[in-house]
């Protein structure tokens with residue numbers, strides 16, 4: 001293993017192959033993947049603003065996350081780069097997710113094994129995985145700007161916690177700094193990477209991690225074996241609330257809301273709630289979790305209460321530029337309907353690492369040399385994301401009453417299976433052509449029409465995404481096609497003024 005980097009003020013080093021800004025979920029997996037694919041022969045540096053003993057920490061409030069991810073993505077990781085997580089980074093297994101309608105009359109089970117991560121402990125393991133391949137680390141260092149020359153990104157500059165500055169160069173710089181990225185926003189070269197996200201495509205989320213003594217047995221409020229999601233436009237406007245088990249008597253409980261959805265709800269009901277007050281009310285209303293405490297042991301201390309933001313649009317249409325790539329939340333990868341960003345970081349980081357290794361080997365780290373990352377991510381994990389963005393917009397536009405009705409009458413087993421398999425549901429029960437359903441469809445005609453519209457759009461969007469251009473050449477035309485399909489839906493699904 002190489003020595004730890006110790007750089008003096010403004011010292012420029014120019015022999016890195018790759019610099020990864022941000023050593024969180026996406027950055028650490030990317031580093032391991034580069035190491036695996038190059039057999040440790042690339043010189044990789046991770047820069048992170050955290051202290052060395054707090055890797056992967058997102059904000060001062062900790063490693064804020066719902067912590068849930070699918071076994072499927074973990075299997076992908078072990079199959080592709082030989083990394084298999086276990087205890088203590090995987091804290092608790094689950095068998096699936098129950099989604100409850102606002103009136104709690106309908107519950108839908110999305111089967112599929114998954115795990116609750118310990119996000120504080122996981123990065124320690126991931127740092128060791130990356131170090132095995134010789135990855136170097138520079139902690140207490142905030143990346144502030146990308147360096148560029150002749151139309152390509154050549155490095156990154158920033159400031160260390162002792163106030164000194166640094167300026168480092170590399171063949172490829174990867175932005176894995178999460179949802180607040182400034183590197184992507186101020187990319188200094190001409191590129192096809194979108195810089196800004198619409199604030200309506202960001203949700204405010206927050207949660208507690210708590211040890212508790214169950215007060216009653218009420219499986220719709222806590223189950224040690226299943227993640228629970230509560231849909232309710234009043235409790236979590238244009239978002240959802242969750243109760244995820246981290247043990248038989250330990251829970252991750254929280255919710256996510258769209259900022260504008262919350263503002264509209266507050267106006268309508270003359271309320272003054274904010275994200276934290278909504279989370280606190282949701283916790284207070286849970287009849288199972290009454291006697292609780294925030295755990296104070298090393299595994300959880302400093303990580304029991306926190307809020308942070310998650311992008312919920314499709315991933316950036318282009319994720320590479322000359323000498324540069326984005327991954328994870330910085331690339332807006334979380335799934336639009338549930339804000340799950342761990343799986344996308346696993347897929348994205350694994351694919352990016354492999355493509356960077358190939359580009360280094362070929363001596364071409366230009367936009368064209370890195371393009372395969374766009375294509376492979378889209379074909380593997382990204383292709384349904386635009387359709388989920390449309391479904392998310394639609395779900396944000398319906399009332400609690402419509403969600404109750406839709407979940408009860410229009411959601412079939414096939415739809416549930418489709419969503420579990422990361423496909424857009426067909427909503428065949430909402431077809432007017434289905435005589436058995438006429439009565440139901442007539443009962444909620446606009447809901448049925450809306451659902452069917454998302455199906456039609458989904459097919460078109462998936463088809464467009466699966467014909468993502470093989471090289472930068474076709475990108476402009478492809479993006480115009482995608483844009484035309486999406487613009488129509490933005491206009492069609494006006495945000496719900498508020499739920500009843």
Ligand SMILES: Cc1cc2nc3c(=O)[nH]c(=O)nc-3n(C[C@H](O)[C@H](O)[C@H](O)COP(=O)(O)OP(=O)(O)OC[C@H]3O[C@@H](n4cnc5c(N)ncnc54)[C@H](O)[C@@H]3O)c2cc1C
Pocket residue numbers: 021022023024025026027047048049050055056057058059064065066067068069141142143144176177178179182205206207254306307308309310327328329330334339340341342343345
């Ligand atoms: C409340 C909440 C609940 C969630 N629940 C789930 C869930 O249940 N399942 C799921 O799959 N996803 C969930 N997510 C999303 C998931 O947590 C993220 O998608 C995931 O952490 C993204 O990883 P990342 O590496 O891209 O970014 P991050 O995890 O944010 O890591 C970014 C890293 O970059 C560092 N950094 C940032 N800026 C700089 C800088 N300028 N210079 C140097 N270093 C920098 C940070 O210190 C950090 O180490 C949730 C998110 C939130 C907020």
